[in-house]
Amino acid sequence: MDVGFIGLGRMGRAMAANLVEAGHTVRVWNRSAGPEIEGATRVASAAEAFRGDAAITMLADDAALRAVIVEGGLLDAPERPAVHVGMSTVSVALSRDLAAIHARAGVGYVAAPVFGRPDAAAAGALNIVAAGPESEIGRVQPLLDAMGAKTWRFGDAPERANAVKLAGNFMIVSAIEAMGEAAAFAEGHGVAGADLLEMLTATLFASPVYKNYGGLIAAKRYEPPGFTLRLGLKDVRLALAAAEEAQVPMPFASVLRDNLLDALAHRAGDIDLAGLATVAARRSGR
Amino acid sequence: MDVGFIGLGRMGRAMAANLVEAGHTVRVWNRSAGPEIEGATRVASAAEAFRGDAAITMLADDAALRAVIVEGGLLDAPERPAVHVGMSTVSVALSRDLAAIHARAGVGYVAAPVFGRPDAAAAGALNIVAAGPESEIGRVQPLLDAMGAKTWRFGDAPERANAVKLAGNFMIVSAIEAMGEAAAFAEGHGVAGADLLEMLTATLFASPVYKNYGGLIAAKRYEPPGFTLRLGLKDVRLALAAAEEAQVPMPFASVLRDNLLDALAHRAGDIDLAGLATVAARRSGR
Amino acid sequence: MDVGFIGLGRMGRAMAANLVEAGHTVRVWNRSAGPEIEGATRVASAAEAFRGDAAITMLADDAALRAVIVEGGLLDAPERPAVHVGMSTVSVALSRDLAAIHARAGVGYVAAPVFGRPDAAAAGALNIVAAGPESEIGRVQPLLDAMGAKTWRFGDAPERANAVKLAGNFMIVSAIEAMGEAAAFAEGHGVAGADLLEMLTATLFASPVYKNYGGLIAAKRYEPPGFTLRLGLKDVRLALAAAEEAQVPMPFASVLRDNLLDALAHRAGDIDLAGLATVAARRSGR
Amino acid sequence: MDVGFIGLGRMGRAMAANLVEAGHTVRVWNRSAGPEIEGATRVASAAEAFRGDAAITMLADDAALRAVIVEGGLLDAPERPAVHVGMSTVSVALSRDLAAIHARAGVGYVAAPVFGRPDAAAAGALNIVAAGPESEIGRVQPLLDAMGAKTWRFGDAPERANAVKLAGNFMIVSAIEAMGEAAAFAEGHGVAGADLLEMLTATLFASPVYKNYGGLIAAKRYEPPGFTLRLGLKDVRLALAAAEEAQVPMPFASVLRDNLLDALAHRAGDIDLAGLATVAARRSGR
Known part of the structure; x- marks a missing residue:
C-alpha cells in the first residue's frame, strides 16, 4: 500500500x-x-x-x-x-x-x-x-x-479505542502505585522492597507490566526513562477528563494524579514512570 | 516427620x-x-x-x-x-x-x-x-x-513473612479495584468491561491474579465466593494496621477500605472479592 | 462613574x-x-x-x-x-x-x-x-x-484573586463533604445527622458556611438549589486544574471530584451543592 | 454533691x-x-x-x-x-x-x-x-x-455521645486539612497562605475551629502543641474503627489518616495538630 x-x-x-x-x-x-x-x-x-x-x-x-x-x-x-x-x-x-x-x-x-x-x-x-x-x-x-x-x-x-487505551494506561500506573506502596510497607517492616517484588512478580503477578516496572522499582533504576513520569501524568489527566465526561468516579486515578503531582513537585517529572514509587517511599520517611 | x-x-x-x-x-x-x-x-x-x-x-x-x-x-x-x-x-x-x-x-x-x-x-x-x-x-x-x-x-x-503476605494481598485487592474502575470507565464510553479486561489480561496483565479476578469481573460472576469480600476487608484492615505501626501512608489501601465498606453496606460481604468491582459500577450509575 | x-x-x-x-x-x-x-x-x-x-x-x-x-x-x-x-x-x-x-x-x-x-x-x-x-x-x-x-x-x-476564589470554594465544598461524612457516621451509630450538625454548627463551627450548608443537610432540603452541585463540580475542576499547574497535590479536592461525579451519576447535578451529603449517605447504605 | x-x-x-x-x-x-x-x-x-x-x-x-x-x-x-x-x-x-x-x-x-x-x-x-x-x-x-x-x-x-465526639473531632481535623491544602494551593499561585486564611476565617469561616487552627497555620506556629498531631491520629483512628463497624465509608477520614502518618514519618508527631498543614506544603515542594 x-x-x-x-x-x-x-x-x-x-x-x-x-x-x-x-x-x-x-x-x-x-x-x-x-x-x-x-x-x-x-x-x-x-x-x-x-x-x-x-x-x-x-x-x-x-x-x-x-x-x-x-x-x-x-x-x-x-x-x-x-x-x-x-x-x-x-x-x-x-x-x-x-x-x-x-x-x-x-x-x-x-x-x-x-x-x-x-x-x-x-x-x-x-x-x-x-x-x-x-x-x-x-x-x-x-x-x-x-x-x-x-x-x-x-x-x-473510533473514540472507544482511545478510551480503551486510557483505561489500560490507568491500570499500568495503578500497578506501579500498588507496587510502590507495597514496597514502602515492606521496607517499614524490615523486608527489602526488591525481595517482595521479586517474589510477587515471579508468581501471582507474573505479567509484562509488573515484571518490567517491578524490576525498575526493585532496582530503583529510574533513569534513563523509558516513558517519563510527566507523560504518565498526561495520560492520567486524559483518563480523568474522559471519566468526568462519563460521570465515572475513579478514586484510584485521583490518588495517581495527586502522587504524580507530588513527584513533579519533587523534580521527578523526567524520570521513568516507575519512579512514582519514590513518592510512597518518601512519604513514609525513607 | x-x-x-x-x-x-x-x-x-x-x-x-x-x-x-x-x-x-x-x-x-x-x-x-x-x-x-x-x-x-x-x-x-x-x-x-x-x-x-x-x-x-x-x-x-x-x-x-x-x-x-x-x-x-x-x-x-x-x-x-x-x-x-x-x-x-x-x-x-x-x-x-x-x-x-x-x-x-x-x-x-x-x-x-x-x-x-x-x-x-x-x-x-x-x-x-x-x-x-x-x-x-x-x-x-x-x-x-x-x-x-x-x-x-x-x-x-517471623513477622516479616506476615508483612509480605499482607503486602501481597493488598496488591491483589488493588488489582481488582483497578480493574473495577477501568471497567466502569470503559462502560461509560460504550465499551463492554468484559472486552476491555479480556484484552488486557491476555496481554500486559497476563498473570494469575488478573486472569482469575478479571475473568470473574468480566462475567460478573461473584457467587459462589472463592474468597469473600468480607475476608478481603479483614486483610486490608490488617495491612492498614501494620502500615500505621510503621508510619507508611497507603492511599490505595485507604481507597480499598472505603470501597470494601461501601460493598458491605450494600450487602455484598459474602460475595467473591472480585465483587469489589460492583462498587465502581454502582458509583457510576450502572 | x-x-x-x-x-x-x-x-x-x-x-x-x-x-x-x-x-x-x-x-x-x-x-x-x-x-x-x-x-x-x-x-x-x-x-x-x-x-x-x-x-x-x-x-x-x-x-x-x-x-x-x-x-x-x-x-x-x-x-x-x-x-x-x-x-x-x-x-x-x-x-x-x-x-x-x-x-x-x-x-x-x-x-x-x-x-x-x-x-x-x-x-x-x-x-x-x-x-x-x-x-x-x-x-x-x-x-x-x-x-x-x-x-x-x-x-x-490579577489571577491571584481567582486562585483565592477557587481556594475558598474548595474549602466550602470540603466543609460540606466533612459534614456529609460526619452525618452518615452519626446515623450509622443511631444519632440523627441533624442533631449532630445542629450542635456543631452552633459551637465549634458557628460560621456562615457551616450554618448555611449544615442547615440544608440537616433538613435534607436540596431543592430549590441556591448553587447547583454541577456548578460546584465546575469550581472543583478549576481548582484541580490550577493545582496541577502549580504542582500541588490536593487529596481532599480529589475526593470531592469523585463524590461530585457520583452525585451527578445519580442525577443530582441540579440539586443544591449541599446535596453532596447524599453521596456519603448512599454509600453507607442509607 | x-x-x-x-x-x-x-x-x-x-x-x-x-x-x-x-x-x-x-x-x-x-x-x-x-x-x-x-x-x-x-x-x-x-x-x-x-x-x-x-x-x-x-x-x-x-x-x-x-x-x-x-x-x-x-x-x-x-x-x-x-x-x-x-x-x-x-x-x-x-x-x-x-x-x-x-x-x-x-x-x-x-x-x-x-x-x-x-x-x-x-x-x-x-x-x-x-x-x-x-x-x-x-x-x-x-x-x-x-x-x-x-x-x-x-x-x-451512652456510646452515642462518643460517636458524636469522634464525628466532631473528625470535622476539626478535616477543617485543618482543607486549610492546609488551600494554603499550599495559594502559595503555589503566589498568594501567602496567611493572607488567604486571614480573609476566609474572618468571613465565611469565622468560627472558633477555623480561627484557632487557621491562625496557627498562618503563623506556622506548631509548638508548643495545644493538642498533638499524634493524638489527632488517635482520634481519627477511633473514628475510622467506629465507621468500619457501622459500614460507613469516610474518604476524608482516610485521607486524614494517610496525611497524619506522613507527618509522623517526618517526625511531626509531637507538634500541634495544626501542623498537619505541613504535609500539604511539603508534598507541593515547599
Missing part, C-alpha cells in the same frame, strides 16, 4: 520501519528534522504525507495532533488519504471530534492507539487497539499487521 | 492431605467436627496436635490463632512441638508477639503464610512465604515442600 | 442594581434578554457596555467570558473602558491570559471575584477578592464598595 | 477545680503524682475516688480507662458510685462495653465527652456531649453545669 506516516518519535520511527519492511511504500514526515527511515521517502510537508491509501499519525499529544491535522487544514487539502489511522494516545474528546471532522471531509478515520514500548514497536509486537467502521479497519489491517502482534477491535466508534 | 495440624478449613484440609501423601505421620485437630483426612489421625484436643516434630496452624484469623495457642495455654503444656509453623494470615503484631512467647517457651516458631487458593493447596502448588530462624525453617522445609511449589524466605524475624 | 455591566444572572443583576443605587451611571447587557434593572440603561451589544470609566463582567464560566471579551473582539473595538473588572469565577489560566491581552490592548484589568450568594449580593454584603495593579483597583474601589461589604486585596497579579 | 474525679491531666485538673469552685466535695486521684487541686482531697487509690454520688473519669485513652475501671476491678469493689460519668475521648466500642458492664454491676453510666481545650475547661466553657439514661444524666447535670457552658444530650445509649 501507499502510506504516509506522520510523527517519527521513538515509537513512530520503529513503526514506519516495519511498514517499509513489510513492503509498503512509505512517505514520512516529522515536524522537526527527525531520523532517516531507510527505504522510506521523506516528504517536505505534512500534506504530502497525508494522502495515498492511508495516512498514519503517531504524535505526542492532543495539541500536536490537532495542530497538524485540524489547524494545518489537511482535511481541506486537494489530496487526502483514503483513511487516516490515528495511533497517538490522545483524548477521547479529540478522537470524537476527529471522527466528525473526517466524516464531513469524506476521509475514513480509524483510531488505533497501541500498547507497547519502543522495543515492542521495533519488534512489530505491539498490541493495537482499533475502533472505527469495520470496512475502514479492514482496509488498513495489513498495515496494522505489519506494526503489531495483534489488533483488538472495539467497534465502530 | 511426626506432625500435628490444627485448622481444617478449605485450605488446611488440603495441606494436611498433602503431608500425609508425602509420607508424614499426621495428627489433625479442628475446633468444630471438621472433615476426615484420609491417612491422618484425628486427635481430641489441640494439645494432642501441638506436639511432635512440628505443629502447623492454619486458622481463620488473629482471634482463632490467639484463642488456640495463647489462651489455650498450649505453650505451657507438658508436651510441645519442636517447631510451630504458623501458616494463617494474621497480623504482624500477633506474629511478633508469638515469636516472643515461643522464644520464652523454648519452642521454635516459623511464620509461613501462603499465596494460593484451595485448588492450589490441593495441588501442592502454594507459594509459601517463610520467615524465622534459618535452622528452624530448614527443619520444616520437607513439610513446606510437601505443601507448596516453592518456599520464599524472608529472614529471621 | 460611568459603568458598563455585562452579565445579569442572579448575582449580576443584584450587583448592577447596587451600582445604580450608589449613584453610578450604569449600562447593562446580557446575552439573553435578561431582567430589567431599574435605573440602568440596557444597551444592545456587549461593545456598548464595554466602555466608559469601567466595565464589569459577571458571567457564568470561562467559555462565556472568553466568548464575550476575547472572541467578541471587544478589546479591539474603537471604544474601550478604562478598566475591566472581571468578577466571574473563572480559571486562573484564563485570568492570566486576560491580564496579558488587556495589557497589550492598553485596558486596565482587575480580577475581583466575590464570595456570597444572591441575597448577599442584593444586600451589598459580598466579600470581594481583588487583585491587579494597585492604581487600577483604586480607581474602581468606589464601585467595589457599592457591591461589597469589604474588598480584600491580593496583590498586582 | 460528693464526687470522685479520676484523671488530672491538663483537662481534668481544670474540670475538677471547677467542681470544687461550684461547691461540690471532690476527691481526686491520678495515676502518677499529678497536680494539687486546691480544695479537693487527694485519695490514695482509684477505688477511693470511685464512690460517692458520682465518679468522673477523664483519662487519656481506651487503654487507660480500661486499665483503671475494668482491669482495676472497680465495679466489683464494695463501695461504688451511684453514677460513673465517663468524659474521656474513647472508642464507641469501649463505651458500649462499659454500658453493659455497669448495668450488670448496678452502677449508672453516662458518657459525656467534651469539646474544648484546657483554656475552655478552665473557664467552665466546655461543650459537653452527654448520652445515657435520662434520669442518670439528670442526676449529674449540676456537675456538668459546673464544668461546661452547655450540655448537649444525645439519647439513652
Whole structure:
C-alpha cells in the first residue's frame, strides 16, 4: 500500500520501519528534522504525507495532533488519504471530534492507539487497539499487521479505542502505585522492597507490566526513562477528563494524579514512570 | 516427620492431605467436627496436635490463632512441638508477639503464610512465604515442600513473612479495584468491561491474579465466593494496621477500605472479592 | 462613574442594581434578554457596555467570558473602558491570559471575584477578592464598595484573586463533604445527622458556611438549589486544574471530584451543592 | 454533691477545680503524682475516688480507662458510685462495653465527652456531649453545669455521645486539612497562605475551629502543641474503627489518616495538630 506516516518519535520511527519492511511504500514526515527511515521517502510537508491509501499519525499529544491535522487544514487539502489511522494516545474528546471532522471531509478515520514500548514497536509486537467502521479497519489491517502482534477491535466508534487505551494506561500506573506502596510497607517492616517484588512478580503477578516496572522499582533504576513520569501524568489527566465526561468516579486515578503531582513537585517529572514509587517511599520517611 | 495440624478449613484440609501423601505421620485437630483426612489421625484436643516434630496452624484469623495457642495455654503444656509453623494470615503484631512467647517457651516458631487458593493447596502448588530462624525453617522445609511449589524466605524475624503476605494481598485487592474502575470507565464510553479486561489480561496483565479476578469481573460472576469480600476487608484492615505501626501512608489501601465498606453496606460481604468491582459500577450509575 | 455591566444572572443583576443605587451611571447587557434593572440603561451589544470609566463582567464560566471579551473582539473595538473588572469565577489560566491581552490592548484589568450568594449580593454584603495593579483597583474601589461589604486585596497579579476564589470554594465544598461524612457516621451509630450538625454548627463551627450548608443537610432540603452541585463540580475542576499547574497535590479536592461525579451519576447535578451529603449517605447504605 | 474525679491531666485538673469552685466535695486521684487541686482531697487509690454520688473519669485513652475501671476491678469493689460519668475521648466500642458492664454491676453510666481545650475547661466553657439514661444524666447535670457552658444530650445509649465526639473531632481535623491544602494551593499561585486564611476565617469561616487552627497555620506556629498531631491520629483512628463497624465509608477520614502518618514519618508527631498543614506544603515542594 501507499502510506504516509506522520510523527517519527521513538515509537513512530520503529513503526514506519516495519511498514517499509513489510513492503509498503512509505512517505514520512516529522515536524522537526527527525531520523532517516531507510527505504522510506521523506516528504517536505505534512500534506504530502497525508494522502495515498492511508495516512498514519503517531504524535505526542492532543495539541500536536490537532495542530497538524485540524489547524494545518489537511482535511481541506486537494489530496487526502483514503483513511487516516490515528495511533497517538490522545483524548477521547479529540478522537470524537476527529471522527466528525473526517466524516464531513469524506476521509475514513480509524483510531488505533497501541500498547507497547519502543522495543515492542521495533519488534512489530505491539498490541493495537482499533475502533472505527469495520470496512475502514479492514482496509488498513495489513498495515496494522505489519506494526503489531495483534489488533483488538472495539467497534465502530473510533473514540472507544482511545478510551480503551486510557483505561489500560490507568491500570499500568495503578500497578506501579500498588507496587510502590507495597514496597514502602515492606521496607517499614524490615523486608527489602526488591525481595517482595521479586517474589510477587515471579508468581501471582507474573505479567509484562509488573515484571518490567517491578524490576525498575526493585532496582530503583529510574533513569534513563523509558516513558517519563510527566507523560504518565498526561495520560492520567486524559483518563480523568474522559471519566468526568462519563460521570465515572475513579478514586484510584485521583490518588495517581495527586502522587504524580507530588513527584513533579519533587523534580521527578523526567524520570521513568516507575519512579512514582519514590513518592510512597518518601512519604513514609525513607 | 511426626506432625500435628490444627485448622481444617478449605485450605488446611488440603495441606494436611498433602503431608500425609508425602509420607508424614499426621495428627489433625479442628475446633468444630471438621472433615476426615484420609491417612491422618484425628486427635481430641489441640494439645494432642501441638506436639511432635512440628505443629502447623492454619486458622481463620488473629482471634482463632490467639484463642488456640495463647489462651489455650498450649505453650505451657507438658508436651510441645519442636517447631510451630504458623501458616494463617494474621497480623504482624500477633506474629511478633508469638515469636516472643515461643522464644520464652523454648519452642521454635516459623511464620509461613501462603499465596494460593484451595485448588492450589490441593495441588501442592502454594507459594509459601517463610520467615524465622534459618535452622528452624530448614527443619520444616520437607513439610513446606510437601505443601507448596516453592518456599520464599524472608529472614529471621517471623513477622516479616506476615508483612509480605499482607503486602501481597493488598496488591491483589488493588488489582481488582483497578480493574473495577477501568471497567466502569470503559462502560461509560460504550465499551463492554468484559472486552476491555479480556484484552488486557491476555496481554500486559497476563498473570494469575488478573486472569482469575478479571475473568470473574468480566462475567460478573461473584457467587459462589472463592474468597469473600468480607475476608478481603479483614486483610486490608490488617495491612492498614501494620502500615500505621510503621508510619507508611497507603492511599490505595485507604481507597480499598472505603470501597470494601461501601460493598458491605450494600450487602455484598459474602460475595467473591472480585465483587469489589460492583462498587465502581454502582458509583457510576450502572 | 460611568459603568458598563455585562452579565445579569442572579448575582449580576443584584450587583448592577447596587451600582445604580450608589449613584453610578450604569449600562447593562446580557446575552439573553435578561431582567430589567431599574435605573440602568440596557444597551444592545456587549461593545456598548464595554466602555466608559469601567466595565464589569459577571458571567457564568470561562467559555462565556472568553466568548464575550476575547472572541467578541471587544478589546479591539474603537471604544474601550478604562478598566475591566472581571468578577466571574473563572480559571486562573484564563485570568492570566486576560491580564496579558488587556495589557497589550492598553485596558486596565482587575480580577475581583466575590464570595456570597444572591441575597448577599442584593444586600451589598459580598466579600470581594481583588487583585491587579494597585492604581487600577483604586480607581474602581468606589464601585467595589457599592457591591461589597469589604474588598480584600491580593496583590498586582490579577489571577491571584481567582486562585483565592477557587481556594475558598474548595474549602466550602470540603466543609460540606466533612459534614456529609460526619452525618452518615452519626446515623450509622443511631444519632440523627441533624442533631449532630445542629450542635456543631452552633459551637465549634458557628460560621456562615457551616450554618448555611449544615442547615440544608440537616433538613435534607436540596431543592430549590441556591448553587447547583454541577456548578460546584465546575469550581472543583478549576481548582484541580490550577493545582496541577502549580504542582500541588490536593487529596481532599480529589475526593470531592469523585463524590461530585457520583452525585451527578445519580442525577443530582441540579440539586443544591449541599446535596453532596447524599453521596456519603448512599454509600453507607442509607 | 460528693464526687470522685479520676484523671488530672491538663483537662481534668481544670474540670475538677471547677467542681470544687461550684461547691461540690471532690476527691481526686491520678495515676502518677499529678497536680494539687486546691480544695479537693487527694485519695490514695482509684477505688477511693470511685464512690460517692458520682465518679468522673477523664483519662487519656481506651487503654487507660480500661486499665483503671475494668482491669482495676472497680465495679466489683464494695463501695461504688451511684453514677460513673465517663468524659474521656474513647472508642464507641469501649463505651458500649462499659454500658453493659455497669448495668450488670448496678452502677449508672453516662458518657459525656467534651469539646474544648484546657483554656475552655478552665473557664467552665466546655461543650459537653452527654448520652445515657435520662434520669442518670439528670442526676449529674449540676456537675456538668459546673464544668461546661452547655450540655448537649444525645439519647439513652451512652456510646452515642462518643460517636458524636469522634464525628466532631473528625470535622476539626478535616477543617485543618482543607486549610492546609488551600494554603499550599495559594502559595503555589503566589498568594501567602496567611493572607488567604486571614480573609476566609474572618468571613465565611469565622468560627472558633477555623480561627484557632487557621491562625496557627498562618503563623506556622506548631509548638508548643495545644493538642498533638499524634493524638489527632488517635482520634481519627477511633473514628475510622467506629465507621468500619457501622459500614460507613469516610474518604476524608482516610485521607486524614494517610496525611497524619506522613507527618509522623517526618517526625511531626509531637507538634500541634495544626501542623498537619505541613504535609500539604511539603508534598507541593515547599
